[in-house]
Amino acid sequence: MTTDLQTNGSMKKKVVAIQNLNFQYRQKIILRDISFSVFPGEFVSIIGPNGCGKTTLIKTILRSVVPQTGTIHIQGQEVKTLSNKALARHLAVVMQTIDPAAMTVKDYVLLGRLPFFEPYQFFESQKDQAIAQRYMELTGVAHLAEARINEISGGERQLAAIARALTQEPALLVLDEPTAHLDITHQVRVLNLINTLKEQLSLTILMVLHDLNLAAEYSDRLVLLDKNNGRIYKAGTPEEVLTKASIQAVYQTGVEVRPNPISNKPWVFLINPHAQEGKSNAP
Amino acid sequence: MNHRLKRWGLILLVLSVLVVAVGLLALCTGSAGIPVNQIPDILQGGKNTAGYSILMGIRLPRILLGMGIGGALSLAGTLLQGMFRNPLVEPYTLGISGGASLGVCVNILCQFYAVIGIIAYPLSGFIGASLVIFLVYHLNRDNRNVRSNRMLLTGVMISYVASSLVMLLMALSKTDDLQSIVLWIMGSLDEPDTTLIWICCAGSIVGLFISYFFCMDLNALALGDEEAANLGINTPRTKKILFIIASFLTGLSVAVAGIIMFVGLIVPHFVRMITGPDHRILLAASFLSGAAFLTLCDVIARVIxxxxxxxxxxxxxxxxxxxxxxxxxxxxxxx
Structure with missing residues (x-):
């Protein structure tokens, strides 16, 4: 299925354009005929069941996985023609977890300036320092600047990772399940921050998310991957994608979908079959 | 930044002073004790005096070799621990020492030294180390990546195989050969060939110089291969070059001085406690500390x-x- 997310206006320059992407690992087809685009300022989330290829799709953009066929363009340039540093200047990545290295938060965030280092440059410039400081303040980790990464909490690490990614000053921020190991306070804090940064910095966001309700709440658009055939099952606004029928077809589990009473976004309720049986058997 | 640069400058200054102090201590210490204030007089006294021969002919070459090898092993350990993100890795983990030992054993048993002279010892050690480096690297690369954990395991296994073969050769060898093998394996800084000493010192300084082109890559690799790649680092290329530098430094050291354990494991850890994990200071500080540590250990080994x-x-x-x-x-x- 080919799905172009163009309702924001096809005249806008695409930040990401993926066309006819196919990837298989040994005999297993992971991604089949994937095509979609992301436009400036959009917040797009990739959702789908475990093993449907969400992270693989992200990795093809990052070039750590090479697709058999298809093209990926970032800001009009094909990713396979870009140098590693050039790619890192276009997009920055926040992974699920960051390794608890012994470096300080400040040194970690400053690593975001590496793609801008000249050959044989060993030290960050004053400008680099100022940029890192700005994003540490924006993400609320400036007070942890001298703390070591392995001494701060998982939530603080994710905020530091976002600060590091922003220090790359990318056009596209890619996040791979950034809330996977966080409690609900930090989940909301991280996603609120990303949403705020998107508005303040006109960032384009491409995120992999497991939690359908968080995806619906924060994303402008969703891309739902189908594990059964590796294709995009549906793409569009949360209201278009998160329907009872599409979720049941892709996840093969019973759900109810209602509007969130506060935001009016789709809200997915899981149905426990035993609870349902109990309810129907009740006198 | 200025504060950090001052701190790094101070650390390098202190370590440089330490290296010079240990060097002076090593010059003065030995079976013939020479007070430090007599050194200028002895040096001005002419080349034919006994004191001059001891200082310039025996002790200084040994000190230079100790500093070169200590620096090289410590630097190799720092590079490998940074690259593999594993605190247990040291220059000999990858089987390089095993390969060198096997090479030297074969040289002793086949008496190559009788044909091409004393150079056969370092040469056979270097060839053995190089073969292992080649084997470990090529068994563990696919089209895009150097597979770190597999590389470590292969190195450890090659080490075991080489050690077993060395023991087999020792069991089959004559008493004289056995003694030569054991002495070589235990490691010594008593190298009579000054050319080899200069090669070793120059090689270790060149290794330090080249390593500095990858200090920021090493900092990024502390976050893992994927994160480093996301920061624009060409991780397969960087790891390949770092592996070659570390292997070259280790091979050179083993070939000239035999197997000197622990320097490459311990010194980087101690230096990291002082400098932190930033490779911009860690590489030079490890080099200087390794140089001072091995020279000091050699002084103790000589006098104890x-x-x-x-x-x-x-x-x-x-x-x-x-x-x-x-x-x-x-x-x-x-x-």
Whole structure:
């Protein structure tokens, strides 16, 4: 299925354009005929069941996985023609977890300036320092600047990772399940921050998310991957994608979908079959 | 930044002073004790005096070799621990010492030294080390990546195989050959060939110089291969070059001085406690600390049961090992 997310206006320059992407690992087809685009300022989330290829799709953009066929363009340039540093200047990545290295938060965030280092440059410039400081303040980790990464909490690490990614000053921020190991306070804090940064910095966001309700709440658009055939099952606004029928077809589990009473976004309720049986058997 | 640069400058200054102080101590210490204030007089006294021969002909070459090898092993350990993100890796983990030992054993048993001279020892050691480097690297690369954990395991296995083959050859060898093999394996800084000493010193400084082009890559690799790649680092290329530098430094050291354990494992850990994990200071600080540590251990090895000498590897193992256990127990060791 080919799905172009163009309702924001096809005249806008695409930040990401993926066309006819196919990837298989040994005999297993992971991604089949994937095509979609992301436009400036959009917040797009990739959702789908475990093993449907969400992270693989992200990795093809990052070039750590090479697709058999298809093209990926970032800001009009094909990713396979870009140098590693050039790619890192276009997009920055926040992974699920960051390794608890012994470096300080400040040194970690400053690593975001590496793609801008000249050959044989060993030290960050004053400008680099100022940029890192700005994003540490924006993400609320400036007070942890001298703390070591392995001494701060998982939530603080994710905020530091976002600060590091922003220090790359990318056009596209890619996040791979950034809330996977966080409690609900930090989940909301991280996603609120990303949403705020998107508005303040006109960032384009491409995120992999497991939690359908968080995806619906924060994303402008969703891309739902189908594990059964590796294709995009549906793409569009949360209201278009998160329907009872599409979720049941892709996840093969019973759900109810209602509007969130506060935001009016789709809200997915899981149905426990035993609870349902109990309810129907009740006198 | 200025504060950090000042701190780094101070660390390098202190370590440089330490290296010079240990060098002077090593010059003065030995079976013939020479007070430090007599050194200028002896040097001005002419080349034919006994004091001059001891200082310039025996002790200085040994000090230079100790500094070159200590620096090289420590630097190789820092590079490998940074690249593999594993605190247990040291230059000999990858089987390089095993390969070199096997090469030297074959040289002794086949008596190549009788054909091409004393150079056969370092040459056979270097060939053995190079073969292992080649084997470990090529068994563990696919089209895009150098597979770190597999590489480590292969190195450890090759080490075991080489050690077993060395023991087999020792069991089959004559008493004289056996003694030569054991002495070589224990490691010594007593190298008569000054050309080899200069090659070793120059090689280790060149290794340090080239390593500095990858100090920021090493900092990024501390976050893992994927994160480093996301920061624009060409991780397969960087790891390949770092592996070659570390192997070259280790091969050079083993070929000239035999197997000197622990320097490459312990010194980087201790230096990291002082400098932190930033490779911009860590590389030079490890080099200088390794140089001072091995030279100091050699002084102790020379004097502790004088007029006899202990193998320097015994001292590095005892001092380094005990200090490392102490640091671990105080939870001061970090990566």
């Amino acid at each position: 049961i004088a007029p006899l000498e202990l193998p320097v590897g015994v001292i590095t193992g005892i001092i380094g090992g005990v200090m490392f256990i102490w640091a671990l127990s105080r939870k001061q060791v970090t990566l």
